[in-house]
Amino acid sequence: MSAASFPSGEAVRGSPPVVDFSSASSCFDIENLSLAYDDKPALSDLTLKVPRHRVTAFIGPSGCGKSTLLRALNRLHDLNDQVTRTGRIRLEGQDIHAREVDVAELRRRVGMVFQAPNPFPMSIYENVAYGLRLQGIRRKRELDEIIEWALLSAALWDEVKTNLHASAWTLSGGQQQRLVIARTLAVRPDVLLLDEPASALDPISTLKIEELIRGLKSQLTLVLVTHNMQQAARVSDYTAFLHGGELVEYAPTDTLFTNPRLRRTEDYITGRVG
């Protein structure tokens, strides 16, 4: 697909869409973010705000940069020497790339759940305790309390409370993913990034994860990357459509799915291109 067939899309470049969060202030403030892998641009000049205590979904075809954007939010790209970045990301007003920012602390505040469940080769209990032990929490009672709360929040407690000390690898894929969410919640993050969290799961597990996401937004801000349009429509409050590393359209989910401003967005969400 070439941009030339979508004249309306061209008009967006340089004038990023502005979303009015009437009822919420912004959590992430992304300004003119560009990112390149090995001089190959992955994101170009992105500007958007992520509202606090809402679910924001990034959608778009494979390779559009939605996962790259998500990983930029907790500086996971720092590990890769080949990534270069310009632009600024602010979390609650604080530039996350500022010299005084402790990356480990930033990642604790901005938790992340990955596409494939990645529990550590430890017991269920120790998986949830992992981040807590890093925080220096040693007392058994305190650990027990937080772990129970985290597993309850991730809707996993009832399924695992009798065998907390079994290996996490004995759980099903859906349970593992909820365990990873519990592990992340246990360190009390302000933001939860979810990178296609249900793409490797069966429909019932997916449903549980989606319920969980909707339930969690009272506690924290969620950012969801998904290639499943129905999922974005079901769980998110705001949706950003990315294409070729650019932000094409960003609007409240209802608006974007029922009344997209641009042809490109409409074509993608109705499945004509992708």
Place this chain on the structure above:
Amino acid sequence: MRWRLGRDSLWRWLSGACVALSLLAVVALLALIAVRGLAHFWPADIERLTLENGQQVAGIPRGGEAETRRYFTANRDLDGQVWRWIAVDSIVERETPASLVYVQRRDWGPFIGRLAAVTTPAGERLRGDAAESRLHQALAGDAELATLSLHNVEGRDVTLPFAQVQSLAWPNRMHVGDKLLAWVDGVWRFLSEAPGDGRVEGGVWPAIFGTLLMVILMSLVVTPFGVLAALYLNEVARQGPVTRLVRIAVRNLAGVPSIVYGVFGLGVFVYGLGGQIDRWFYAEALPSPTFGTGGLLWASLTLALLTLPVVIVATEEGLARVPGTLREGSLALGATRFETLKRVVVPMALPSMLTGVILAVARAAGEVAPLMLVGVAKLAPEIPLDGEFPFLHLESKFMHLGYHVFDLGFASRDAEAAMPLVFATATLLVAVIVVLNLTAILLRHHLRARHRALERS
């Protein structure tokens, strides 16, 4: 379809046959050295032969051919040889008289003949049953004896100081149970005693100890170095042409002939480092070197260098197998890179690291060539560990089972008599390597179990 099936089963048979052949080769090798080595300690019956020309010979049959038999006749001091080839046709009579005695002496090797008399320190001379009972008491440590008078089968006399007697037996009087006890005793002496001057007499305890000590010291050096180097290469260093070059170099290092490491160890450790240490700390002892000559420490360091690539490669493979998603998962929970390494990556790679150490131990325990340059000794009956400060003498020369095999087989006065010991020592070397490997494997198992237990606590 039939054709394809036929080919399929052909491949299966062929590959199966290769496995079977390899197994057979290994089993045959081990069985051969074990049987020939261990048979040496079995107190075989001594035969007395009367030949056509009236001559009498006493010896233990040890193989030979259909027409000529080979007898181990001992008594090097009398005959100047210990083996006789005797034509079967020339034997008139063959018997196994109960009076024949087999004496293992500290010098001159074994003696075969009859006990004539014993002399006490007081000068009293005992014969017959009295002599035998006194001798038994003396061997048990309950009495003292000065000398033994022995006759060989032709009646020539030998007077043997009692201190020269290592062991003594009348194999023709022994039942199978007695022989088994004697065999166990022989094996035990071989394992627990120091060798005599000719190296054919006595045991190999210093060589066992030297081999084990050197391998343990080597492991203590190579493990931290190799693991840290692999961690740096895999986790810290920026991946690029330089790390790739270093990796290639490390892998090629594993292919350098071991004698070259020996030369390197001699030049750098013994002459360079050792010489400098002598000038600084042992100047009063010069020109006789303390550390400036081959020794336990330099041998261990040389072998550590030799096995470094093995540990690095195995550790790196283990680290590379840890999924990137687990590292990211840990980082995303607020762990630093070091915490991620310590809590997730290294525990998961630990079994691979130990595999590297196991491979290194197996390689180092069997390596002989470099040791000849950096500190192995033909004969060092004292083990380098004693009650004298600093208890472990890193500068002392040591014995090594692998080198002992070489020395017995090619450099001893009596290669023929040493042959059974070559097999026995080789068996022992294999056994020591197996024990070392089993220890490392058990340790790996234990660490895995402990890791799991930690997860549960």
